Amino acid sequence: MAEHKRVPSRRRKVLLVAACAFVALVVVGAGAAGWAYLKLNGNIKSVDIDSRLGDARPPAATDGSFNILVLGSDSRAGANGDLAGGSTGDSARSDTAMVVHVSQDHSRASIVSIPRDTLVDRPQCTDGAGKTVQAVKRAMYNSAFETGGAACAVKTTEQLTGLRMDHYLQVDFAGFARVVDAIGGATVTTTVAIHDKDSGLDLPAGQHHLDGQQALAFVRTRHGVGDGSDLGRIELQKQMVKSLLQQAGGIGLFSDPVKLWSIGDTMTRSITTDSALGSVNSLVGLAQELKGIGPDQLTMVTLPVMTAPADPNRVVEQQPQAGTVWAALRADQPVPRSVVSAQPENPAQAAPTASPKATEKATGKADAVR
Template sequence: MSPQSTPDPGIPGKNPDRSTRRRGAGGRRRKPATGRRKALVAAAWTAAGIVVLGGTGAGFLYFKLNDNLKTVDINQALGTDRPGKADNGSENILVLGSDTRSGSNKKLGGGTDDGSARSDTAMIVHVYEGHKKASVVSIPRDTLVDRPECTDAKGGTHPAAQNAMFNESYGTGGAACAVKTVESLTGLRMDHYLEVDFSGFQKLIDDLGGVQVTTTKAIHDPNSHLNLDAGTHTLNGQQSLGLVRTRHGVGDGSDLGRIQLQQAFVKALIDQVKHVGLFTDPKKLYDLADTATKAVTTDSDLGSVNSLISFADGLKGISSSHMSMVTMPVRYDPADPNRVIIEQTKAHQVWTALRNDRSIPRTATQGTATGEAKGVVSAS
């Protein structure tokens, strides 16, 4: 049944007609809500909140109504020439933060309203068998890769390219080409795809009431409009966006330093959600869900309320303490310090571990470029 034909489920702020509310079929007066019925309603709101939780911890998962969700049919675009699915219940999710330069994102993304888009943030979230822990691998946007030929969601074909920046895959052919590139790099099948834009991220943090972090050093970056002294802060949406986008105010000024901040912020966000009373405040939960689903784009398999609830329910046992976060092993390009090159041998260790559903060995990331920003931000 579509949302339009479904009776109002009791969204906060709505007041259904009293005669409709009190009488059932045949005009009989309905029984007052029992304790069990109230518990079921609370459970339903909790299930919705779990989706919000899931989205914030592994590259950002969200929920509300079907007609709020935007979807991309990745399977149709990529066909059957893909890595196989795991048979043990583990899953891989590609999470992208998009910097579309149009609409409400124009001011946030910078530049002109030309409608262009790039993947400003990219994370592979590997959920292990049993769904009790996860590993997150961030892919630097400035990584030079060999982009495979790909077909976008509209059927357009894009030729392969060598030594192309990773984030150009999304700019060239959208979500489908980004997924194709990641699968080509890793040999891992991306079971799901999630994308969130700048303006949606900012509003989501504001609706949440901010996120508390502690900075060990002052961060002042005029490019991202972020000014934080050392200490504990509750960041609003604009400040949070500035933090996950800043690169000149920390470390060596590279994209790798920004990734360190993003990973720390994600963990802080997971911890924060657990303490804001979402599950006891239906109105707040509804507002968050409304914002989140308007900001998110998913693969078609996740493009419904039921699918998102089911998927997120399987992630609810993963806390920040059970989430390992690393950056894909890279080194600076000798020909251009603003670009990085994959350390193939070490990266192979990462992909092999995930393919076999094992923890990523520490040796895989030792001695690689880091951006020198680790420890600058932590959860409070």
């Protein structure tokens, strides 16, 4: 007698199909996640700062606090060529420099902006090609990155501050504009109109929601506000940082996987890091450590400087104020209130004190935005 095969019921067929579909989704999902991870990791450019600098550095903190050197490069290479005006030829300088100190409990941060025209003693460095860059007395701070790359910028900053730069993060023009666009723009408020043909920024007084290129022009503008100096530009950059923190905190990334992927892809394509941060896992870990720090937990100051005695177009650290800033961060203390209260006024929040032409004539800074 022939054995009859058992015919599965409709319910069992449905369960079988569902189980197969679930397994397929898990496999495909794991493959997609793996592909995404490799894609984002492959986007990140990194520099091995530690191997280039060796042990002749300030000691790393042991209490959980840490420091990050954030540089904005003014390179015109690739997609940067048509952005934000000005010209640097084939070179790249650290147009924006911020030392970010994160407190021991990761509940607050202090950011100190270093004016690019600050005269510093630049130490001997080795550039990316292994060539020795000789030490120079009274060189412009931003020349360290131009002549010796990221490692030289870190070494110069460590010598200036006495702080170990635990991490390094660099973004260029095109990268900054892409990131701003990816998070949905940035909102700024000005009480004065800003018209700067060099940066391309043209804003009436009031509140403005800027796209990436407008935001870049905003942080690059000099001649359109205040006295036309780099110090005024730094004040605009402070406003932009706080605006971006607010914007990033309100876009609901983890509830929107598509947006999360878009921003992750954009950010990883836009940065260069030290090798310790050169992976998605490391960047996510850093983001977790910083997630409790918003605009209200952030203190932003410009390094106290004064006009250089030998060159009215340059500045030097103003002492003892500058020394107290670095000492406070080394001790994991807030920036002294005396320094915070004496900070320059944001030129976008107050009437200009001089016309751009008068300022250029007096200071010799008629060079366009660089």
